[in-house]
Amino acid sequence: LQVKDIGEFGLIRRIANALPTAPPDVVVGIGDDVAVLRTSRADYLLATCDVQVENVHFVRKAATAYQLGRKVMAVNISDIAAVGGIPAWSLVSLVIPEKTSLSFVDELYRGMADQMREAGASIVGGNISNAHMDIMIDVFLLGNVKPEHLVLRQGAQHGDAILVTGSLGDSKAGLELILHPDLVVSDSAREHLLSRHLTPEPRLQQGQILARSGRLHCMADVSDGLMSDLRHICRASRVGAELWEKDLPISDACKEAASNSNQKASSWALAGGEDYELLFTAAPDDAERIQELLEKEGGGPCRVIGKIVSKGQGIVVLGSDGGRTSFSLDFALDKGGWDHFHSIG
């Protein structure tokens, strides 16, 4: 069966029936033109959106509809996690050719609903439109944050330690495996890297622990790539940064894939993007305490990977070989370098 066989309204009913029952703060949920929501009195409302476009962000033969559903939600949840917030409600705007199979749509929503349920959040509305060619899944996510827990990009201070959760470069390595099917790695590495690329897990719990610690000066998620996201922090905070290549957290699987494709794992960690780890800064004296807290509360390891310096220095990467490479904070000057492939998107 295809979308055109049941039409827009039939599809909306099908989706609404398959979703979990809406929580009590949803006054009017999916199926109406407008979602009606009961907000908390004291919290700030958070709103973000991120889209997955076929043949731009994904190719259909590399990811299942279920994985795609999980990922588009994960990407948005990651943005909420990175300010210390909690996701609550989402609207999904789906643009699909009417010849799309219903099973694709079913699986897509199952993936979105699973990822949202695991984050304690729900899908409360959306819109479905026809497309001539590519599928586009646009997610609009609302969340809440206590004002005292809000952590923004701006706020990094000269001398701060720069920390990052988990590991970097895995997602890029997974993408390389998809783009180059002849690239040989062990089964366990392949599974790990593809999973990091296709179904990234937003660091929601970590974001909560870190925000509640009250010791962070700024935070962002690593979506565009470490260099690019750090540059956003630096620009917003009017500072520069120094990164230490030898301290970048890189998994053995990522090292294996990089080595087998004659590339540098640290380049993938610096510029790969889509890691959805949390990048943050804090006073150097607090770094150890934050690392202990995160470990103790089950958020896993985080690593000091550099320090905040003055704005004039831009971003400096200290290589493992002792070399220094400098990058401007000005996006307009990008003509190459680690993030040249992020011109748009």
Place this chain on the structure above:
Amino acid sequence: LQVKDIGEFGLIRRIANALPTAPPDVVVGIGDDVAVLRTSRADYLLATCDVQVENVHFVRKAATAYQLGRKVMAVNISDIAAVGGIPAWSLVSLVIPEKTSLSFVDELYRGMADQMREAGASIVGGNISNAHMDIMIDVFLLGNVKPEHLVLRQGAQHGDAILVTGSLGDSKAGLELILHPDLVVSDSAREHLLSRHLTPEPRLQQGQILARSGRLHCMADVSDGLMSDLRHICRASRVGAELWEKDLPISDACKEAASNSNQKASSWALAGGEDYELLFTAAPDDAERIQELLEKEGGGPCRVIGKIVSKGQGIVVLGSDGGRTSFSLDFALDKGGWDHFHSIG
């Protein structure tokens, strides 16, 4: 200059600089990954989304970027108006080929910003992605409503009068003028009809007046077409409806265009869609009072166009010639009829 010349981040800065200053309830606005908003304590939060896809909802040669910007916002504001709400904040998700000219993007945002400003609302965030072909402008709009003013689709009662603001069919007539350039009408009719199609005005003031009256049983905006939107009301309210063809509010311009193309203006009024008028029901004794109130407070005329009947009757159109045409409330049975072209989108 094209989008690729300044990149994603350059474009975001350009857009942010051109937008009006954010109001004080916007804690963090455009330019960050997440918008941070201060909600009112007592109000319900409203959330809706609607997209304009090139070659589905619009063709670039028929509408300017400015008109397109106004329209995509108007369509969303209309959804908020139809529940008695007030729009507040929007996120814009833009998917565009990187060869798009900057002036197109500038004009698009100018249109969106103008429409939002006129509604007392602002753009607080969004996302920009690359596309291979068609442009897609996806708008997420948040608003507020006092719980006592909230009017939903459900709630129509047997015996209710069915009313509609303004006039119906103009937008469809405007579309016909675009699709058939050889269709002859007077200059004033052409101007009126194209304006109704390309830059519809959401009935925000009318929605407020009607919701505050406390006399409405249900409301919806006429976006898919009178028949289709009335059917949504009937299904949600578990009732049927009778429409009186002779009482449909149709402008002289619409009649002129229909006549010159050998079509029935009432068919356009019944099924044309995109009128963005407000459709609502109330106890028959209240109908006159509501009409007077709306006129007195500057919301213009509204017309009684039928009545709510039992669910088993479906939707019955009483023709000006005395004929009766019945329609099922079940979308799945649509194989033709007035809204057969609304299979999806």
